Amino acid sequence: MMSLLQLHHPGPVFVDIKVKSNDQTQILSVDTSVMPKNDFFQSDFKEMFDAGGAMAGQFNAFSIASLIVTPQSAAAGDQISLTASGFNPSATIDALYFGPKLLPLPSGADTFDSNGMFTTKLAIPSGLSSGHYPVDLCTTDGMCAFFEIFVAGEDDLFTVTTSPQFLPPIHVDDNIPAVVTDTGADVNNYTDSSLPDYITINSTLSVKAMSGKNAGNVTLTFDYLPSDITARFNKTLSDGNPTPWQGCDPTCPAVTLSVGTGGKNSTNVMFKAGSSAFPGPLFADVIATSDQGTQSMFVPLDSGIMPNNDFFESDFTNAFGGVGEFAGMENLFKISSMNVIPSSGAPGDSIKISGSGFTGGAGIDLLRVGSETITLPSGITFDSNGAYSVDLAIPTLSSGFWDVELCDTSFICAFSEIYVTGSSDLFTVTANPQYLESAFPGVTTNSSKITVKALSGTNAGNATLTIFGLPPGITSNG
Structure with a gap:
C-alpha cells in the first residue's frame, strides 16, 4: 500500500523493493500511477457549463480528461492496462486508437462508470515498428484523452521512462551564490520546499531491460544545454559529496547505470538556471545508449525559465508601493512574465500556465488562449508574490501558433505562445x-x-x- 501526497505530480510512480539475504539479492518492481485532479473547482462552477447553466455551451478549460497506460513501454503482444478518468459519467467510447490502429471494443464494454472512469486491459498490436505511439481515447460527446507508450522492437535492449516529464518552471536569479548550500536549502532533497526558485524539482529516469535481453551498462547524457543552464544526475556522488552542477562545455553531464539482463536501475536529474540564463522554454533531451548494442533512445524533459522580474534592489521597487516615495506611480522596471508547458499540444491536451511578476493579491482580469477567453471562478487571485499557476485544457483551435495572454486587475499583462497541432501535422519545431x-x-x-x-x-x-x-x-x- 502506498500513500500519495496531495502535491505529488500526476503520472507513473516507479518503486523498487530490494530483497537481500546472505547469498542472494533480488529487485522487485512495484509500479503504480497518480491520476490528475480533474475537477479543479467546486461542482457549482462546473454545473454552470451544463445545459441550463449560465455558461451552457461555452468551453470549460478546467474539465480535463486523462488517460494513463501502464507499463509505459512493452513489446508487441504484451499486456497493458488503460485507466481513463475525468470524462462525463456513463459516456460511451467512440474510438480507441493505438497508434494508427483502431481497436474495436466489445459491446457493453465501452461505457464509463458513474464517476467518469474507465479501465481495461489489452495486448499491444502487432506490426508496429520500434518507437513511441499515442493511445487515443474519445467518447461520443467529444471528450478525448491520450497517452504515449514506447513499443520495443526485436533489436531493442532497454526502455527509459520519466516521472515527471514536465517540470514546473524556475526563475533566473541575479544573486545565485557560488555554493548553493549557502542558501540553507537541502540540495540533496530535490522536493524540499526550501530549495531556491532557480532549481527545478527532480525527474526520475528509470531504465529497464527488455525481458530476456542484456542491456549492459546504459549511459544517460544530454546532447545540449542552453547557455548558463546546468544539470546533474543523482543526489550525491559515491563518496557522499553533492554532485557538482555541469553544463555542456566541454562535455555534458552523464551517468552510467548498471542494468544487465532483465534488470532495472534509476537515477534523478535536476536543472539550475544561472544568472545569465535566457528566459523562455527549456527543452532538454536525455540520450540513452548501451555498451551492448547500437540502440540509442532520446527522452524529452521540458521546463521553463522565468525572468528576474525586479531589475533593481528591493528599496527601489518598494518605493512604488504602500506609502513609498513613488506610491501610485508606474514602475516600468517590474515586468510580468508567463510560461506555458508544454509549448505545443492538440485540443483537449493539458497544459500548465505559470505567471510571475504580477501585482500581489490582485485578481485575474483575463486569461485567453488563442481566440478563446477562459472562464474563471470568482475569487481567483495572484498570490502575495504576484505569481499564479493553473492547469487547463487546450481549447478547440485550428492548427498553428496562438497567443496566450494573462492580465491582472491592475492592468499588468504577460504574453506567451503555444502551437496547437492538427490532424494533418507531422512534426513540431522549437x-x-x-x-x-x-x-x-x-x-x-x-x-x-x-x-x-x-x-x-x-x-x-x-x-x-x-x-x-x-x-x-x-x-x-x-
Whole structure:
C-alpha cells in the first residue's frame, strides 16, 4: 500500500523493493500511477457549463480528461492496462486508437462508470515498428484523452521512462551564490520546499531491460544545454559529496547505470538556471545508449525559465508601493512574465500556465488562449508574490501558433505562445533559446538549438531547415 501526497505530480510512480539475504539479492518492481485532479473547482462552477447553466455551451478549460497506460513501454503482444478518468459519467467510447490502429471494443464494454472512469486491459498490436505511439481515447460527446507508450522492437535492449516529464518552471536569479548550500536549502532533497526558485524539482529516469535481453551498462547524457543552464544526475556522488552542477562545455553531464539482463536501475536529474540564463522554454533531451548494442533512445524533459522580474534592489521597487516615495506611480522596471508547458499540444491536451511578476493579491482580469477567453471562478487571485499557476485544457483551435495572454486587475499583462497541432501535422519545431543575446560587430552570438520532433505515431520523413531574411553582413552556421 502506498500513500500519495496531495502535491505529488500526476503520472507513473516507479518503486523498487530490494530483497537481500546472505547469498542472494533480488529487485522487485512495484509500479503504480497518480491520476490528475480533474475537477479543479467546486461542482457549482462546473454545473454552470451544463445545459441550463449560465455558461451552457461555452468551453470549460478546467474539465480535463486523462488517460494513463501502464507499463509505459512493452513489446508487441504484451499486456497493458488503460485507466481513463475525468470524462462525463456513463459516456460511451467512440474510438480507441493505438497508434494508427483502431481497436474495436466489445459491446457493453465501452461505457464509463458513474464517476467518469474507465479501465481495461489489452495486448499491444502487432506490426508496429520500434518507437513511441499515442493511445487515443474519445467518447461520443467529444471528450478525448491520450497517452504515449514506447513499443520495443526485436533489436531493442532497454526502455527509459520519466516521472515527471514536465517540470514546473524556475526563475533566473541575479544573486545565485557560488555554493548553493549557502542558501540553507537541502540540495540533496530535490522536493524540499526550501530549495531556491532557480532549481527545478527532480525527474526520475528509470531504465529497464527488455525481458530476456542484456542491456549492459546504459549511459544517460544530454546532447545540449542552453547557455548558463546546468544539470546533474543523482543526489550525491559515491563518496557522499553533492554532485557538482555541469553544463555542456566541454562535455555534458552523464551517468552510467548498471542494468544487465532483465534488470532495472534509476537515477534523478535536476536543472539550475544561472544568472545569465535566457528566459523562455527549456527543452532538454536525455540520450540513452548501451555498451551492448547500437540502440540509442532520446527522452524529452521540458521546463521553463522565468525572468528576474525586479531589475533593481528591493528599496527601489518598494518605493512604488504602500506609502513609498513613488506610491501610485508606474514602475516600468517590474515586468510580468508567463510560461506555458508544454509549448505545443492538440485540443483537449493539458497544459500548465505559470505567471510571475504580477501585482500581489490582485485578481485575474483575463486569461485567453488563442481566440478563446477562459472562464474563471470568482475569487481567483495572484498570490502575495504576484505569481499564479493553473492547469487547463487546450481549447478547440485550428492548427498553428496562438497567443496566450494573462492580465491582472491592475492592468499588468504577460504574453506567451503555444502551437496547437492538427490532424494533418507531422512534426513540431522549437528553438532553445528563441531570442539570442545581442552581439557587437565581428562577435558571434550564443547558439540556439533547433529541435524537430515528429508527432507520436507519425512519419515526419526528412525535414529541411532553411534560414531566410538575414540582413546584409549577417551570416549564420549550423
